[in-house]
Amino acid sequence: MSPSPNDLTPVAIPEPTLKRLPYYYKFIQGQREARREFVSCTTLAEALGLNAIQVRKDLQATGAVGRPKVGYHVEATLDAIEECMGYHNTQDIFLVGAGHLGQALLAYPGFSEFGFNVVAAFDSDPAKVGTEFAGKPILEASRLSDLVRRMHIQIAILAVPATAAQTVTDTLVQAGIRAIWNFTPTRLAVPKEVLVQDENLLASLSVLSKQLENSRVKSHKESTHGKPEEL
Amino acid sequence: MSPSPNDLTPVAIPEPTLKRLPYYYKFIQGQREARREFVSCTTLAEALGLNAIQVRKDLQATGAVGRPKVGYHVEATLDAIEECMGYHNTQDIFLVGAGHLGQALLAYPGFSEFGFNVVAAFDSDPAKVGTEFAGKPILEASRLSDLVRRMHIQIAILAVPATAAQTVTDTLVQAGIRAIWNFTPTRLAVPKEVLVQDENLLASLSVLSKQLENSRVKSHKESTHGKPEEL
DNA sequence: TCCATATCGATAAAACCTTATCGAAACTCC
DNA sequence: GGAGTTTCGATAAGGTTTTATCGATATGGA
Numbered sequence: 245m246s247p248s249p250n251d252l253t254p255v256a257i258p259e260p261t262l263k264r265l266p267y268y269y270k271f272i273q274g275q276r277e278a279r280r281e282f283v284s285c286t287t288l289a290e291a292l293g294l295n296a297i298q299v300r301k302d303l304q305a306t307g308a309v310g311r312p313k314v315g316y317h318v319e320a321t322l323d324a325i326e327e328c329m330g331y332h333n334t335q336d337i338f339l340v341g342a343g344h345l346g347q348a349l350l351a352y353p354g355f356s357e358f359g360f361n362v363v364a365a366f367d368s369d370p371a372k373v374g375t376e377f378a379g380k381p382i383l384e385a386s387r388l389s390d391l392v393r394r395m396h397i398q399i400a401i402l403a404v405p406a407t408a409a410q411t412v413t414d415t416l417v418q419a420g421i422r423a424i425w426n427f428t429p430t431r432l433a434v435p436k437e438v439l440v441q442d443e444n445l446l447a448s449l450s451v452l453s454k455q456l457e458n459s460r461v462k463s464h465k466e467s468t469h470g471k472p473e474e475l
Numbered sequence: 476m477s478p479s480p481n482d483l484t485p486v487a488i489p490e491p492t493l494k495r496l497p498y499y500y501k502f503i504q505g506q507r508e509a510r511r512e513f514v515s516c517t518t519l520a521e522a523l524g525l526n527a528i529q530v531r532k533d534l535q536a537t538g539a540v541g542r543p544k545v546g547y548h549v550e551a552t553l554d555a556i557e558e559c560m561g562y563h564n565t566q567d568i569f570l571v572g573a574g575h576l577g578q579a580l581l582a583y584p585g586f587s588e589f590g591f592n593v594v595a596a597f598d599s600d601p602a603k604v605g606t607e608f609a610g611k612p613i614l615e616a617s618r619l620s621d622l623v624r625r626m627h628i629q630i631a632i633l634a635v636p637a638t639a640a641q642t643v644t645d646t647l648v649q650a651g652i653r654a655i656w657n658f659t660p661t662r663l664a665v666p667k668e669v670l671v672q673d674e675n676l677l678a679s680l681s682v683l684s685k686q687l688e689n690s691r692v693k694s695h696k697e698s699t700h701g702k703p704e705e706l
Numbered sequence: 707t708c709c710a711t712a713t714c715g716a717t718a719a720a721a722c723c724t725t726a727t728c729g730a731a732a733c734t735c736c
Numbered sequence: 737g738g739a740g741t742t743t744c745g746a747t748a749a750g751g752t753t754t755t756a757t758c759g760a761t762a763t764g765g766a
Contacts, residue, residue, distance in 0.1 A: 256689060258753065266675065267662050284713065292537045292662040299757060300714070312714040313762040329681050330688055346580035351575040354660065354677050366545070398687060409688065423687045425680055429585065431498055431523040439690065441683040443676070444497065446585050449518055450560050451493045452672040453591070456629060456654045457561055458487055489723065515743065528725060533745070543744040544729040 261302045266386040269325045284315035288329040331359045337421045338397050339406035342382050392419035416439050492533045500556045507549050517545035562590045569628050572635035573598040573613050582609040623650035634658045
């Protein structure tokens with residue numbers, strides 16, 4: 245069951261790796277601007293607060309190759325990451341829900357650098373419909389389905405109130421959406437071929453708060469009881 | 476080396492679990508409103524698109540106990556999650572950077588429900604300083620350090636431009652911040668006792684896009700190269 | 707030229723998270 | 737009241753991600 249040598253199926257890259265690649269990309273871009281030709285895992289790891297071995301494995305996953313004692317060629321590695329992450333091929337995306345969060349996303353300048361193009365936003369508020377925000381038109385929500393279909397939009401950003409989340413999702417799915425970036429605190433029910441990436445802000449904040457509490461207890465135990473620093 | 480029975484050290488709960496707990500919480504609240512007294516893992520799992528065994532393990536981590544054939548007591552389980560996640564004890568938070576994203580976070584109504592209270596925002600734009608947004612004052616950035624110290628603020632939301640990220644972080648750390656919720660696409664350098672939760676939106680979107688690409692290749696390979704209805 | 711050192715690639719070990727299995731408890735229906 | 741079924745809790749198996757180890761290679765300096 246080993247992959248045949250010329251099996252072109254991209255080996256699935258672990259999600260944690262995918263999330264780190266943009267950091268490497270950004271840092272290596274900085275190195276390019278500093279006119280460095282090579283960059284080593286050690287340097288990357290130190291700068292980003294990561295483990296050097298992990299960095300090496302991550303870069304390996306992109307297909308980048310390095311040279312012992314020298315490191316990775318800056319240009320070649322940037323290319324490898326771009327190629328791997330698909331920063332080249334521009335994707336058109338729809339934003340659904342032009343509330344505060346939606347507007348913040350519309351205004352976000354960074355998308356284009358990574359090959360994303362938010363072409364339009366949709367909202368049900370008549371006061372917003374017909375206007376523009378950050379140069380993007382805000383369209384009537386009822387047109388969403390039709391436009392997803394006709395423009396073959398594959399990715400949608402869901403930034404509507406939680407109460408509307410599933411309804412809008414159903415619309416999107418029926419219109420043929422392939423992936424949803426979900427900013428609502430709702431678990432969406434979708435057919436298994438539709439991808440959902442949850443961005444649950446409250447959950448993240450809760451995690452942070454809980455970890456903080458843990459660390460507080462731990463350090464309290466360490467510092468108070470004197471020696472038994474653990475167990 | 477089993478923990479002694481009355482060891483009160485909270486067993487560190489896995490981060491994936493922490494991220495799922497808010498979903499359980501929300502759903503079980505719904506069950507309470509529907510006047511149900513018990514809820515089972517099976518029900519939860521089905522509603523949220525998760526694995527029942529996983530739900531059970533997650534709930535076990537909170538200390539909630541269930542009864543075979545009956546399920547978990549709604550009230551008791553809500554309490555357990557609240558207790559575990561610290562929804563009871565209100566945390567005061569500062570927001571740094573009142574741009575589009577910062578404003579969206581300021582306007583977000585959900586924080587208070589989970590025990591968070593954004594007390595003020597900070598920005599360096601004189602046009603914003605002195606105004607209010609969503610009832611929260613926007614203060615001069617130079618006062619950040621002093622107020623973090625005096626008010627014993629432990630958590631800060633970082634929503635400044637990437638260029639300012641590390642500088643502001645250093646200020647926060649010196650002022651004694653304990654945790655940073657980082658919305659900039661930068662890996663922050665902090666002492667190890669300071670917690671950072673990264674919320675790298677571009678990274679998440681990249682992941683989604685890459686997974687979409689993978690699934691496309693896969694399904695293309697599987698489903699005969701029949702009739703390409705698109706592309 | 708040769709040695710010391712930094713770094714890569716590959717493979718192995720460890721840690722962590724998810725999924726499976728199984729016995730026991732408790733409810734329902736006969 | 738007993739059989740059947742659902743569901744829990746505990747433990748084990750499986751998978752994935754992180755960290756470690758080790759030989760090989762390239763560079764710089766003696």
